[in-house]
Amino acid sequence: MRRAASEQRVAGPPPRERRGPAAAPARRVRRKRRPRAGRRRAWLLTAPAVAVMLAVSGFPVGYGVWLSLQRYDLRFPAQRGFVGLANYAAVLSAPVFWSDLAATAVITVLAVGLELVLGLGIALILRRGLAGRRALNAALLLPYGIITVVAAFAWQYLATPSLSFLTDRAWLGERWSSFAVIIATEAWKATPLVALLLLAGLAAVPEELMETARLDGASGWQRFTGVLLPAIRPVLLVVLLYRTLDTVRVFDTVFIQTNGANGTQTVSLLAYDQLAGRLNLGLGSAVSMLLFLLAAVIAVGFVWVFRADLRELSRGPG
Amino acid sequence: MRKVRAVLAAVVAAPLVAGCGGGGGGVTLHWYVGQESSGSYREAAQRCTDSSNGRYRIAMEALPNNADAQRQLVVRRLAARDRTVDLIGMDVIWTAEFAEAGWLRPWVGARGAQVSAGVLAGPLATARYRGTLWAAPFTSNSQLLWYRKSRTGTVPTTWDELISAAEALPRGQQVVAVQGARYEGYTVWVNSLLASAGTELVVDADRPDRARAGLAVGPTEQALGVIRRLATSPAADPGLSVATEQDTRQAMLSGAASYSLNYPAVYAAARAEQPGLVDDLGWARYPEVVAGRPSRPPLGGINLGVSAYSPHPEQAFDAAACLRSEANQELGATRGSLPPTIAALYDDPAVARQFPFGRLLRESIAAAAPRPATPAYADVSLAVQQVLHPPASVDPARDVPGLRRTIDDALASKALL
Secondary structure (H helix, E strand, O other): HHHHHHHHHHHHHHHHHHOOOOOOOHHHHHHHHHHHHHHHHHHHHHHHHHHHHHHHHHHHHHHHHHHHEEEEEEHHHOOOOEOOOHHHHHHHOOHHHHHHHHHHHHHHHHHHHHHHHHHHHHHHHHHHHOOOOOHHHHHHHHHHHHHHHHHHHHHHHHOOOOOOOOOOOOOHHHHHHHHHHHHHHHHHHHHHHHHHHHHHHHOOOOOHHHHHHHHHHOOOOHHHHHHHHHHHHHHHHHHHHHHHHHHHOOOOHHOOOOOOOHOOOOOHHHHHHHHHHHOEEEHHHHHHHHHHHHHHHHHHHHHHHHHHHHHHHHHHHO | OOOHHHHHHHHHHHHHHHHHHOOOOOEEEEEEEEOHHHEEEEEEEEHHHOOOOOOEEEEEEEOOHHHHHHHHHHHHHHHHOOOOOOOOEEHHHHHHHHHHOOOOOOOOOOHHHHHHHOOOOOOHHHHHEEOOOOEEEEEEEOOOEEHHHOOOOOOOOEEEHHHHHHHHHOOOOOOEEEOOOOOHHHHHHHHHHHHHHHHEEEOOOOOOOOOOOOEEEEEEEHHHHHHHHHOOOOOOOOHHHHHHHHHHHHHHHOOOOEEEEEEHHHHHHHHHHHHHHHHHHHEEEOOEEEOOOOOOOOOOEEEEEEEEEOOOHHHHHHHHHHHHHHHHHHHOOOOOOOOEEEEHHOOOHHHHOOOOHHHHHHHHHHEEEEEOOOOOHHHHHHHHHHHHHHHHHHHHHHHHHHHHHHHHHHHOOOOOO
């Protein structure tokens, strides 16, 4: 029924064009009309998907915003009420928020940096086309396939003297060594993926380009910094963005290994404590919203700063 | 082919049958409780199911094995008014929170009298909130000072003596194992130190409008001084800031620690895993903070609550009363080393065999300091951990005002923690 009605509407000539000269340009009018109708049909066809997206991501975000503006503790339902931005004021004025933000930044910067360096190194080696490369690729991806919680436990055991075969030092007993374990876990998990993505980027660099550089007498290092790096720069940036957004929200590794002890608590852990531990939906949602905002700012800022590179990427390699 | 179809039919039908309580007209009661490795809970549940003559069947739903994760799971379900939660094995610290939130049905009249009769005063108090009984005391617990007899001269009675004695031992044996990880177990330690020094975390805990931080300056500084001294001493485990009950128990069994503040599970573990160690394992009262002032050991345990959202409250009350019966508490004590809440059981010969330290354990439970019975307890505990963790960072003079302010914020449930 509905479809018939909409088709009818699509089929009828738009009022604006009806006023034009009748016979001769009729064909042109029809040709003009087609993309318009097509666009509308495209909207109709994508509407269900858009509706689902709004329901599964738009609604929770909107509900989170609404919750963050209320005093709402599930244990004291009688005290529920609208408090405006009071929760945000409470979060932003709490020293713990800023120290958690700092811990999140430490983990993000060091882990993502390590992933990019190691990932690029591995990609460069793989590009050489070693024997058994297919098996190597599969083995390389293994850490990425392991559930984060399991990886976190494995590294925790490795860093605990009574369980470890490597160390007799309590790595998780102090702040910076705890960071080292957390960052190592994160990097161990994500480096393979980074390597594979960069490898794909490297594969798209034409061999002639490298050959020309070599004939021009460029050294290995010059070819790397002058030819390879600029060529894969867009891919590198996308990987950087993707890993940064992922690591800013780091939760499971820290939750398992230290539960935030020794100054390693991250912002997502803080939100979890307010929500799951205290059932304080107002404060917890405010922390979540700030984390969401942080991710959005990183994403938008990144896209804006590197807009030229990203445009190049969307045009395709070469 | 027929076989396959039969199997399929069974698979499809099984949950339906289970849902109807075996088809006998009875109901299925879901009992959320922490895992108990000896199987004594399971057997008690089976006994009660059998003796109910088909009125109910108790299905056990295992909770995670750390206190914080247990609470989070239960609280999430109750906040969502989950009708499949009937019985809850509640940590003693949950009573005020659950009662205030309206998640429990009170035990009144004859029912309440039945599950209070003959119960030790301390455990009974943990099940009450503002004059009402909200749960049936089931198991209790307290910590003792465990020590290696072969490494100990005179048994220390104060924290200072204890730390000095440990420091005097050769390297590799010096550890006093305590729970220093950032979790509820750390708050347990802090709370007992404060109470032993003569102060408390929260005053008027059960009056949400009046509750505020206690923490008299002198005693609080003394209590925090113990944490500072141990954490910065060679007697501290290098992994103190991540040590949980399992770690401290393991340290005691492995010999890395010569002393440990721990629940009787240490003794049960030694019996099961290292029988050779049992004769060398001594026990004494929890140490004093101030010499001559009796210590206030920790108080743990589990109470049985009936969910306000259970569709079968009558059966749930009956099942809880059955689970906490004398016979089932004896089973828990003898098989699972779970200290009973019924006083008379401490004189029971079978229980006494399981707890050679039974008299001291009962004395510890009687002298124990409960954690504050405030509905915002989880927040208070988080505040303690936030200000006083890691143990080595504790600075008594500096931390007293900060701790008091953070606890006041926590009680108001307004500030970020």
